[in-house]
Amino acid sequence: MEKNEVRELLPKSCLKAFDDIVEGRSLGASNHIKMISAMYVDIAAENDEAIASEKIRIVGDFFKETRGKSSYAIVLALAKIEAKIEAGSTAYEMRVKAARDAYFNEAEEDLKKLLTYTQRLMAKMSCIMIFDYSSTVEKAVCQADQKLVVYIPESRVINGGYPFVRGIVESGHTVHFIPDASMLSVLDKVDAVFIGAETFYPDGTAFNTIGSDILAELCMLRHVPYYVLTPLIKGDIRARYGIYKEVLTKDLKNELAAQWPEELKERVAFESIELVGVRPECITAYVCEKGILKTSDLFSMICKEEMPC
Numbered sequence: 001m002e003k004n005e006v007r008e009l010l011p012k013s014c015l016k017a018f019d020d021i022v023e024g025r026s027l028g029a030s031n032h033i034k035m036i037s038a039m040y041v042d043i044a045a046e047n048d049e050a051i052a053s054e055k056i057r058i059v060g061d062f063f064k065e066t067r068g069k070s071s072y073a074i075v076l077a078l079a080k081i082e083a084k085i086e087a088g089s090t091a092y093e094m095r096v097k098a099a100r101d102a103y104f105n106e107a108e109e110d111l112k113k114l115l116t117y118t119q120r121l122m123a124k125m126s127c128i129m130i131f132d133y134s135s136t137v138e139k140a141v142c143q144a145d146q147k148l149v150v151y152i153p154e155s156r157v158i159n160g161g162y163p164f165v166r167g168i169v170e171s172g173h174t175v176h177f178i179p180d181a182s183m184l185s186v187l188d189k190v191d192a193v194f195i196g197a198e199t200f201y202p203d204g205t206a207f208n209t210i211g212s213d214i215l216a217e218l219c220m221l222r223h224v225p226y227y228v229l230t231p232l233i234k235g236d237i238r239a240r241y242g243i244y245k246e247v248l249t250k251d252l253k254n255e256l257a258a259q260w261p262e263e264l265k266e267r268v269a270f271e272s273i274e275l276v277g278v279r280p281e282c283i284t285a286y287v288c289e290k291g292i293l294k295t296s297d298l299f300s301m302i303c304k305e306e307m308p309c
Contacts, residue, residue, distance in 0.1 A: 030135045114136065228285075
């Protein structure tokens, strides 16, 4: 179903969140799962069970097909919430709320463990670099026990550096906001680099916004530790069965040429890859709810889904 058709199914209370996700004004898979599950709750509140369940299915399928292409966590999380809804026996609206709450209670416990391990990892650091917005990375930095110098290169394809700034400044850290092209010039000053991930493969390949791969290669060259902070739900087990992510591209005309004359803009191509894989050998470790893991340990930690042959 097309975007506008799905949008028309939503209560008015959901329209801003829907538009923010679709237009890229809101970032982070965890944030999007919260926003989509809130849509489920509002749909259930305004419709009887038969209509609500069908609308939830359509909205869920839309986001699995769109956002799920970049972050498999969206697919897994919505599927878990939907399974909990179906397993319930109370009134439908109550089942939807209970399913949403149960999922996030479990996710919150996993996040607490991840943040504890990250605090221990950061304990002796004084200067770090973070790249491309991740709510998990933001929480980790804001909750650090010591005050840090934090370099934030702006990943301008989605303005993914700016959303970090306010929370980290208000947490008392010293922030240096720099162009992504100047990452190498300050890399020797930092103790480690931290990124989130949209998705990762069982072999340790992490997928994130363009620039994440450049930074990883630079870190390997300069012997700077490069950590990926992510819950295990973002693991895409499908790669084990030969089902790989599509290459996602985006037309960056508005991002790169907003001030260009229209007649010139129309004569130039602006299409670029949107999501890149960071090679496992560039990654020092993953930090997840199971601990600080080498990339080679990930496979045994991801829940093994049964996939069709």
